[in-house]
Amino acid sequence: MWAVLGAFVMDKSFLTPSSALPITASWYALIALISFSSVSVTLAVSMAWSTNALIFSFRYTRLSRSRYLLDLLLAWIFVSVFLVAIGLIFTSSMFYLASKVDVFPTYLSFLKTFGIAVLIGIFFMLIAVMLVLLVISYANVKIIQFLSFIPMILVFSLSYLMIYSSPPKLLMYFSPWNSGPSLIQAAFMNSQPINTFVSSHPESLSWAYLVISLVIWELILFAIDIYIFRRIKPQDTEAMRQI
């Protein structure tokens, strides 16, 4: 849907032979983030149905909190690989049909995009798990259906900054909502990451620093998720059914 909108509804005069690839790459980067933010929360919410089983398993079986979270991330990686592949093929195809310019990533950039997108997907899953755990442990479970709006709003506010402006380097390195699209676009184009999708004079960013920042975020979120798992509260199944 978003790919079709980008390729066919937007002004096609932007899709020149020189600009088609960066536009496709940046559009794909934003689609990937929107997909991750929505699907990750939907999957994480299923945990709320399993609170009693989790409490039992952590206490009376070999299952540890970290092992459960790692298994959840592994399952998510399979889902995100599927999302990334579908998104990549579909977006490239739509923009190719609209521009008649070869915007398909090369084999190397395809692999790079895959790797980076999966890494960013893990960040979104860890955020989703944290939000769901916070709600089921400390708040009213009835608000759980609104959780997907939080990462989504952050995508629309922070990631979309790169469409309208050139965010400062500090924000790019600090915020995964900004480093994410920059890294995906760079991987797609097999180029250096930059801080904007629109300016003709973008600032170059360091691949290594952006990836390290993302990994540090993931480690911190992993630790926070494990911590909140200790305080997980059983949910009333009837209350869950009414959501």
Place this chain on the structure above:
Amino acid sequence: MDLELNDVSLTYAKGTKNVLSDINLHIDSEKIAIVGSNGSGKTTIIKGVMGLATITRGEIRIFGTNLKNASNVMGVACNLDTVYRLLDLTVKKKIEMYCSISGIDSEKVFKHIESYELSDILAKRTRELSTGQDKAFCNIMALEIGYRMALLDEPFEGLDARRRLMMVNDLKNFQGCVLMNTHDFGALKSLPNWGLYLIIDGNLYGKFNSSDINRLYLTKGESPSALSTIRTSYGTFCITLDKGDSPLSSSTDLANSIQDVVT
């Protein structure tokens, strides 16, 4: 001591009224049954031990470890269906997964399922099971995973006569300790020498012996020969041996029987 509840008060949410108050219960390599009417708090005790109810006072110790610090304690399980909802899988996959994380041979569980002539449920998801099938599945999981301690909430409820008999035999042959909740005195008559407790108004009374179940009576007021004197919101009565106002074993609903005796 396998299980200790020391002055335990339990609730389901912080700040709300306790469902059970100041409960003391000690189980050491034995099988006990707690009998009470619906809503008396029987299930809450099991939920408390499983960590599914909030302890507002006192402590629960399982195999010597305070429940608050207990993790990866193997060989303890219950038959509450919600603890087997880790993922939405078929019964077969679920058995394999739970056996894997519990260090149990899944073949043993499959054989147990087969002995109940329930092999057809293996391909179904647990949400597709009938009440009786789900209860039998959860009972089997509790007895197999909880090989050291099985906590069983109304294990006969929803079972047909044949599977009910099989469950009685399973309980007789079970090697670990058992904490069983029931409102069914009939089944208890087939389980001799179990510790028997009554739960009334959120308090536990006992311990009696299930072998004496036909000899126990509810008697109005107090009696010097009483085994236990019980003061409830609707009056005082006591449990007496061999003679009294109403035989306990004929009671189908404990709360009603008590009211009949007291009023």
